[in-house]
Each structure stands twice: as structure tokens, then as C-alpha cells.
Amino acid sequence: MSCYDCSRADLFRKAVAQAGRGLPEIEPGMPLPAGTGMTRREFVSRTAGLALAVYGGAALSGKALDYGIAQAASDAATTQKTLVTIFFNGGIDGLSVLFPAGDPRYYSLRPNLALAQTAGRPFTEDGRLRWHPGANGLATLHDEGKVSVIPAVGYDNSNQSHFTSRHYYEVGGTDASLRTGWLGRYLDHVGTQDNPLQGLTLDVAMHPSIATATVPVATLAAADQYTFAPGGGLPPHPLEASILQEAANIGAAHAKSGDAGLATAGKIAYDSHHLYYGLGAVRNGFNSPVGYPSSADPFPRRLAGLAAMLAAGLPVSVVGLTFGHFDTHAGQAGVLQRDLQLASDSLLAFQRDLEARGIADRVVTHVWSEFGRRAAENASGGTDHGSAGVGFLIGTKVKGQMLGSHPGVTSGLDASGNLKPTADFRAVYAALLEQWFGADSNAILPGVAGLARPALLK
Amino acid sequence: MSVVPEYRGPFGKQQAERLLWRAGFGGRAGEAEALTKLGMKHAVHALTRPAPYQLVGPAPHDERNRPLAPVDAFGHDHLAWLDRMVRTNAPMVERMTLVWHDWFATSNQGVASQQLMLNQVDMFRGNALGSFKDLLVNVTQDPAMLVWLNGNQNVKGKPNENYGREMMELFTLGANRGAYTEIDVREQARALTGWRGSVVNRQPTAFTFDATRHDATDKTIFGKTGNYAWQDSCQLCLDHPMHASYFVTKLWSYFIPTAPDPPTLEALTTLYAGNRVRPVVEAILAHPDFYDGPRMVKPPVVLNAGLLRMSKRYIDTSAWWSLSAQAGQQLFYPPDVGGWDDTRWLDTATFRARWIIAAIVQGADTPTDSPADPMRLTQRAIQFWGSPTVTATTQKLLESFARAQLKRNARPGDVETAVRRLVASSPDLQTA
Numbered sequence: 001m002s003c004y005d006c007s008r009a010d011l012f013r014k015a016v017a018q019a020g021r022g023l024p025e026i027e028p029g030m031p032l033p034a035g036t037g038m039t040r041r042e043f044v045s046r047t048a049g050l051a052l053a054v055y056g057g058a059a060l061s062g063k064a065l066d067y068g069i070a071q072a073a074s075d076a077a078t079t080q081k082t083l084v085t086i087f088f089n090g091g092i093d094g095l096s097v098l099f100p101a102g103d104p105r106y107y108s109l110r111p112n113l114a115l116a117q118t119a120g121r122p123f124t125e126d127g128r129l130r131w132h133p134g135a136n137g138l139a140t141l142h143d144e145g146k147v148s149v150i151p152a153v154g155y156d157n158s159n160q161s162h163f164t165s166r167h168y169y170e171v172g173g174t175d176a177s178l179r180t181g182w183l184g185r186y187l188d189h190v191g192t193q194d195n196p197l198q199g200l201t202l203d204v205a206m207h208p209s210i211a212t213a214t215v216p217v218a219t220l221a222a223a224d225q226y227t228f229a230p231g232g233g234l235p236p237h238p239l240e241a242s243i244l245q246e247a248a249n250i251g252a253a254h255a256k257s258g259d260a261g262l263a264t265a266g267k268i269a270y271d272s273h274h275l276y277y278g279l280g281a282v283r284n285g286f287n288s289p290v291g292y293p294s295s296a297d298p299f300p301r302r303l304a305g306l307a308a309m310l311a312a313g314l315p316v317s318v319v320g321l322t323f324g325h326f327d328t329h330a331g332q333a334g335v336l337q338r339d340l341q342l343a344s345d346s347l348l349a350f351q352r353d354l355e356a357r358g359i360a361d362r363v364v365t366h367v368w369s370e371f372g373r374r375a376a377e378n379a380s381g382g383t384d385h386g387s388a389g390v391g392f393l394i395g396t397k398v399k400g401q402m403l404g405s406h407p408g409v410t411s412g413l414d415a416s417g418n419l420k421p422t423a424d425f426r427a428v429y430a431a432l433l434e435q436w437f438g439a440d441s442n443a444i445l446p447g448v449a450g451l452a453r454p455a456l457l458k
Numbered sequence: 459m460s461v462v463p464e465y466r467g468p469f470g471k472q473q474a475e476r477l478l479w480r481a482g483f484g485g486r487a488g489e490a491e492a493l494t495k496l497g498m499k500h501a502v503h504a505l506t507r508p509a510p511y512q513l514v515g516p517a518p519h520d521e522r523n524r525p526l527a528p529v530d531a532f533g534h535d536h537l538a539w540l541d542r543m544v545r546t547n548a549p550m551v552e553r554m555t556l557v558w559h560d561w562f563a564t565s566n567q568g569v570a571s572q573q574l575m576l577n578q579v580d581m582f583r584g585n586a587l588g589s590f591k592d593l594l595v596n597v598t599q600d601p602a603m604l605v606w607l608n609g610n611q612n613v614k615g616k617p618n619e620n621y622g623r624e625m626m627e628l629f630t631l632g633a634n635r636g637a638y639t640e641i642d643v644r645e646q647a648r649a650l651t652g653w654r655g656s657v658v659n660r661q662p663t664a665f666t667f668d669a670t671r672h673d674a675t676d677k678t679i680f681g682k683t684g685n686y687a688w689q690d691s692c693q694l695c696l697d698h699p700m701h702a703s704y705f706v707t708k709l710w711s712y713f714i715p716t717a718p719d720p721p722t723l724e725a726l727t728t729l730y731a732g733n734r735v736r737p738v739v740e741a742i743l744a745h746p747d748f749y750d751g752p753r754m755v756k757p758p759v760v761l762n763a764g765l766l767r768m769s770k771r772y773i774d775t776s777a778w779w780s781l782s783a784q785a786g787q788q789l790f791y792p793p794d795v796g797g798w799d800d801t802r803w804l805d806t807a808t809f810r811a812r813w814i815i816a817a818i819v820q821g822a823d824t825p826t827d828s829p830a831d832p833m834r835l836t837q838r839a840i841q842f843w844g845s846p847t848v849t850a851t852t853q854k855l856l857e858s859f860a861r862a863q864l865k866r867n868a869r870p871g872d873v874e875t876a877v878r879r880l881v882a883s884s885p886d887l888q889t890a
Contacts (some may be wrong), residue, residue: 265885
């Protein structure tokens with residue numbers, strides 16, 4: 001069958017990437033994803049050597065943004081601190097990632113899903129717990145003191161809707177009406193008008209955690225096949241370049257239309273043309289000093305690209321990525337083994353990459369999921385939505401000690417059979433903003449003044 | 459009792475074109491003009507109360523002239539449905555089928571049986587403008603849905619909450635409106651226990667209700683207690699005082715990009731009596747906001763079907779499924795149970811796919827009798843697409859493009875096909 005520069009495998013990968021993006025359709029009563037409504041355009045940064053989708057900063061030309069990036073890069077190249085936030089999509093089962101091997105109740109709650117008492121590696125900080133065999137990469141980094149585990153992170157009265165709970169984590173509060181991300185508000189406080197790379201999403205659409213109100217941020221997707229030739233046996237049109245140019249002209253003429261639909265379609269036509277020409281300068285190739293897992297999933301390659309960008313001194317302050325299909329209502333064992341292994345191996349490779357490049361001290365990685373899963377398994381070889389979940393902070397600068405204890409599955413469950421939180425995600429956010437960035441978290445996160453901050457760094 | 463406001467403005471070609479695109483897949487040449495003669499109300503009814511369903515035109519085939527194999531060949535499920543969108547005499551039926559495919563979004567990614575997916579969509583088609591209750595009851599026992607949201611693994615004593623939650627959150631009541639609690643989620647799951655069946659080697663196997671797997675004890679749902687079964691589970695959602703407002707708001711959003719005002723919402727809610735879909739759809743299509751409000755970006759598959767209709771082409775290549783996927787919409791593969799995001803169709807990547815779709819619809823055909831006059835040439839290029847209305851802004855730029863190219867001694871035939879491409883990719887044609 002004819003197929004236009006794609007294969008069936010590519011399509012599945014794309015479908016997976018979109019599922020991983022998981023931005024909810026906007027339903028009545030459902031919170032809007034943070035960042036909805038921000039203007040978006042594309043430009044090619046010569047400084048970065050990359051095509052960027054920029055949200056906000058509409059008043060500035062691509063040249064001005066480029067200048068801003070260059071300026072910020074020279075100001076901050078060697079001191080730039082970066083926070084990478086990684087969303088494990090679907091609600092990963094924390095009780096499998098670090099499982100209470102020492103607790104007989106775990107085995108009665110999970111007659112089919114429980115891991116063997118000798119499976120995986122022991123968790124050195126708490127003799128009752130062991131690492132899932134798929135999490136060896138994280139266990140290795142933990143043994144080196146580079147992982148702080150948050151074994152039961154959450155908030156009171158956990159919302160068990162994927163879309164709503166995720167929104168809370170993205171905006172940094174249990175407020176469905178907030179429209180900016182917690183890291184976006186940080187950028188609004190300290191960022192500049194001319195450096196969109198300060199908040200970078202490595203995905204096909206902006207990570208809502210870094211949606212800002214006032215300063216521009218960027219989204220970067222792989223753009224290595226951005227050609228407008230139809231293929232499929234059709235010759236390129238003799239006037240192809242002129243047509244593209246004219247499509248951009250027509251687009252530009254509508255981009256400021258009072259009609260929102262015409263304006264959107266016009267802007268995209270213009271941006272696409274701009275991107276098409278600019279991409280001539282892009283060199284997608286980069287070399288990694290370490291090996292990454294080979295996978296059809298874009299996650300490891302995105303991390304490898306990020307390490308290369310950070311090593312090049314690009315002024316990236318916060319970065320958002322998304323990975324996985326952790327909504328394991330059925331057939332959990334296989335899915336979790338596969339995806340946790342890929343995530344964990346990728347995170348290990350990323351850390352080794354940063355270390356090999358000598359920039360590990362400048363980067364902290366934060367891993368989160370929208371909730372954990374029910375302590376009791378269901379009859380489908382899976383688990384349903386729960387409350388407190390597992391999170392991680394990774395890096396050479398993190399303390400490498402648990403934040404909050406593991407509540408256990410005997411006395412640690414609430415009336416619904418869900419794990420009770422021993423750490424509040426907002427306290428972790430506040431501590432990250434204060435201790436990693438030296439920012440005033442009370443001005444950024446609503447209602448955190450009364451929360452005790454855990455000590456995160458060495 | 460409040461009445462839904464009705465559009466009283468002129469019903470000309472532009473209004474008819476919008477109606478044809480949003481309640482179908484655009485018009486063939488002359489169709490919009492014909493609709494205007496009916497007046498708005500009858501034009502709406504012509505779409506929502508169609509003649510007996512027929513497919514008109516040549517049967518679909520792939521590029522090697524082989525018939526489609528929708529059950530077996532990857533992507534041919536998409537092609538077979540696209541063919542219906544192109545050839546149907548009842549586009550609103552197909553458009554509503556697409557609405558339900560998005561509303562009860564089920565992906566073959568999780569089902570792994572094109573047969574079950576096609577069966578589910580056939581069921582939507584059969585109820586396209588009928589009763590939402592029938593849709594909900596049917597989808598709750600639909601094998602593809604049972605696999606997709608684990609209803610087939612929801613067993614007495616060990617309920618699987620996946621379907622019960624989404625039934626309330628996405629299908630009937632909406633999140634964060636105070637319509638239900640986590641306890642309701644669990645109790646619904648218990649009421650829904652009993653279904654079994656699975657897909658083995660792509661073959662549906664033993665889908666049935668098994669009373670021995672059903673939890674036949676009391677459940678308390680929305681504060682009422684009873685020995686509820688799966689049909690009760692559906693009915694409780696439909697009877698919930700917050701269902702009607704959720705239903706009409708969500709349905710509205712497929713047709714009008716701005717939110718309904720409170721009196722409209724209230725009147726639509728009243729109109730939804732008996733869970734009947736058609737009266738609500740007809741009121742939405744006749745609402746002033748439908749004609750006076752801003753344009754909507756056409757979903758990729760709607761654009762693809764429409765370009766084929768406008769240029770009098772039929773399915774003669776299998777290119778469309780992969781291109782539509784690149785444009786963000788492969789039928790039978792919505793991104794998740796929340797469906798496609800109708801507010802985010804366009805980005806630089808999906809624009810490229812739309813461009814290539816237009817290029818392939820257009821094909822390599824180059825006229826040999828193109829006029830040397832830029833205005834007449836532009837007119838002919840617009841005629842290629844069935845003479846859709848083009849904004850003055852676009853028209854002017856197309857003509858000056860044609861003039862400049864002809865002055866540069868480009869071959870008139872090439873200029874005409876270039877203008878065809880520009881018409882199809884213009885903001886005018888990407889939106890309706």
C-alpha cells in the first residue's frame with residue numbers, strides 16, 4: 001500500500017505520543033489545561049539551531065527573541081540551573097515501583113500482582129521495601145545517593161479523575177480554575193520577555209506545568225521531515241516554493257482577522273512557511289557520550305537531546321516532558337515492567353549523560369504522576385485509581401533521602417483502601433522553588449505558607 | 459417555558475456553506491445555492507431528516523483497484539468510513555456518527571479488533587439522531603467498549619471502576635460539577651459487574667452477560683439504594699438532574715465554538731426531554747450563534763471528505779488514513795477516552811498534512827486551456843473546488859499571485875493548479 005513518508009510503526013508511535021500527551025478535551029466542568037489560549041507561533045532560533053514553537057511574547061520578532069536567547073546564554077551559560085519535570089501519565093502504581101515486600105497484607109491485597117519477596121533490589125532506606133525489577137536504573141542512582149524518593153505524595157481528599165488531578169499537579173494547587181502552571185508562574189516572576197527557551201517543552205504540545213501568563217516559553221518537537229512535497233508518485237509542483245510563499249502571505253493577511261477561526265488558520269499557515277524555510281539551518285544530529293535505550297517511544301531521544309542542549313549552554317530554566325501509559329486497569333504486570341524499565345533506563349542514561357558532560361550539578365529532575373493506584377488489585381490483573389502516589393527527585397545535588405515515610409498497606413490506607421499521603425506535593429514544589437531556584441514560593445504557589453518544607457538538597 | 463432563540467438573518471450561500479460543513483462534510487458544486495432556496499429552517503431539516511440512507515457513486519478501492527478490506531487491512535476501516543462520508547446522501551447521519559465516536563471515544567489501540575470497532579460505529583450510525591438513552595445503553599454492553607474500559611473484567615467482589623467512572627465523567631455528567639462522588643464511582647462499578655468476553659487473535663469471543671459474575675446485592679448510587687444492575691446504572695445517570703445540562707453543552711460544542719448563554723442552555727435542556735437527540739441538534743443548527751459566531755477549524759477527516767466531495771473524487775487510494783493520522787485524526791484511534799481535542803487541530807505539523815491531503819486530492823492533472831487573464835484563471839481554480847465562497851482578502855491575493863506568475867511567464871496551467879492549491883490551504887477553506 002502506498003504510504004506517505006510514514007510507516008505503520010511510525011503511526012503507532014505517533015498515536016502513542018498523542019496518548020501520552022493526554023491533554024484533556026475541554027468538557028463542561030472540567031478544568032481547562034493550563035496555557036489554553038496562549039498565542040503560539042514558530043520561529044527558528046539561530047542561537048539554538050532549532051525550530052521552536054513559542055507561546056506568548058507575541059510583541060517580539062523572532063530576531064529579538066533570538067537576541068534574548070543569545071544574551072541569556074552568555075549571561076548564564078555556566079551557572080544556569082535547570083529543573084526538569086517529567087509526568088508519568090496515567091497514575092503509576094507506586095505500590096509496585098517500591099513494593100512493601102515485608103508486609104503480609106500486601107500479599108493478601110495483591111494475590112496475583114504482588115511481586116515476589118525476593119524480586120528486584122532492596123531499598124536501602126527502608127528494609128520493608130524493594131524496588132520493582134523494572135526500576136533497576138533508579139535503584140542504581142539511589143544507591144549512589146542521587147535519588148530522593150517520595151513514597152506517598154499527594155494531597156488531602158484526592159481527586160480520582162485523571163484530568164482533574166493532573167491539572168492540580170500542573171497548576172500547583174487544588175484549584176480547577178487556575179490557568180497557569182506552577183513553573184510558568186515561577187517564570188512569570190523571574191523570567192524575561194525575550195528568552196522563550198527559559199521554559200521548554202519537549203513534546204508535541206506545551207506541557208501545562210510551564211504555561212505562563214506574561215513571558216514566552218517554547219515547545220520543540222522533532223522536525224526532521226518537514227517537507228511539503230506530496231510524494232506518492234506525484235511530482236513536486238513546478239511553482240512549489242512560490243505556492244508556499246503565497247500561502248504564508250494569505251495566512252499573514254488573515255492572522256489578525258477579527259474572526260478567531262480565520263486568525264488561527266492564517267497564523268499557522270504563516271508559521272508553517274517560516275518553519276519550513278528556517279529548518280534549512282537545523283542540524284538535528286547531536287552526539288551523546290552515553291548510550292540511551294533504543295525505543296520507538298520518543299522519550300529517551302528527547303532526554304538525549306535535552307542533555308545536548310543543556311551542554312551547549314542554552315538558557316533553559318524549566319523543562320517539561322511526558323512519558324508512559326500507566327493507567328493499568330488491566331494487565332498491569334506486563335505494561336508496568338515494560339514502561340517502568342524504559343523510563344528508568346532512560347533516566348539513568350540521562351543522568352550519566354549529564355555527568356559525562358560535566359553539567360550534572362546544574363540539573364534536578366522531578367518525576368510525578370497524577371495519583372497512585374488502589375492498594376487492592378482488581379479482577380482484571382490491574383488496579384484502579386487511588387490516592388497518594390510515588391514521586392522522585394533525581395540529581396547529584398539532591399539529598400538522596402526519602403521525603404516522608406512509606407505509610408505501609410496495613411495502617412497506611414484510608415477508608416477507601418487508598419494510600420494516605422505522607423508528603424504534600426505543594427510542599428515539595430515550594431521547597432524546589434526555594435531551595436533550587438532561591439525563589440519566593442509563597443508568591444508563586446497559593447496556600448503554601450503553612451506547609452513545612454522538606455530539605456531537598458545536599 | 460423558555461424557547462431556544464432562532465436565527466432570523468439572511469440565509470445566503472455563506473450561511474448554507476457553514477451549515478453543510480458543520481452538519482456534514484461540505485457541499486458539492488451548487489449544493490449550497492440549492493439549500494438557500496429552502497430557507498434556514500427547512501435547510502436544517504433537509505439535513506437532520508434525510509431520505510432513506512444511500513451511498514451514491516463508485517465503490518471505493520485502493521490504488522491497485524482492489525476493494526477495501528475494512529475488517530482485515532490496517533487503515534481500511536478509516537477508508538471505508540471516509541467513503542461513506544464522501545458518498546452518503548445523509549451527511550448529517552455520518553457527522554453525528556463521528557460525534558458519537560468522539561463522545562464515547564474508543565480506540566482500536568486497546569480493542570485490537572477492527573470488526574468490533576466497526577460494529578460499534580454501526581451502532582452509533584443506527585442511533586445517530588435518535589435516542590441518547592439507546593446510545594448509552596448500547597455502548598455500555600458494546601463489546602469494543604467492554605474491552606476498551608475493562609467492563610469485561612468487572613467482576614462481583616472485585617469491581618473494575620474504569621467504565622463506571624468514565625460513564626459519569628465523560629459520557630453523562632461531567633467532572634467537578636458535584637454530580638457524583640468517589641463512592642458513586644465504586645457503587646456504579648458494582649452495578650455494572652457481570653459482563654465477560656474478550657478478543658482472541660482479533661476475533662471477538664464469548665461476549666455475554668454472566669449473572670454469576672454480577673454483584674446482586676444492594677448498591678447506593680446518588681443517594682438511592684437498590685439492587686441495581688447495569689441498565690439501572692445507565693438510567694440513574696440519565697435521570698440525574700445534572701445530566702441534561704451536561705448533554706446539551708457538550709453537544710453544542712461540536713457545532714458552535716462559543717458557549718451557549720444561560721437562557722439558551724436552559725431552553726435546550728428542556729428540549730432534551732425523553733433523551734431525544736434530533737430536536738436538540740435542530741435547535742443548535744438554527745441558533746443565531748451558529749450563523750453569527752466565529753468560524754471553526756474543520757476536523758481533518760471532515761476536511762478530507764469535503765475536499766473529495768468538492769472536487770468530485772472518490773476513494774481510489776489508501777493514502778487517506780495515514781495522511782489523516784498525520785493531520786491528527788485517524789478514525790477508530792482517538793487519542794484517549796476523552797476523544798479528540800476540537801480546539802487544537804492546527805499546528806505546524808498538522809498544517810503540513812492538510813497541505814499534502816489537498817495536493818493529493820488535486821492530483822497531477824494540469825489543464826491545457828487555462829486562461830491568460832489572472833481574474834478568470836483564479837475563478838476557474840475556485841471552480842475546481844465547486845466554487846466555494848472565498849473571502850475578499852484571499853481572492854485579492856490569489857489574483858495578484860496569478861498576475862505575478864503569469865507576468866513571469868509561468869505556464870498558465872501551472873498557475874491555475876497553484877491557485878487551486880492555495881484555495882484549498884487558505885484559512886477560508888480550513889475553517890467554516
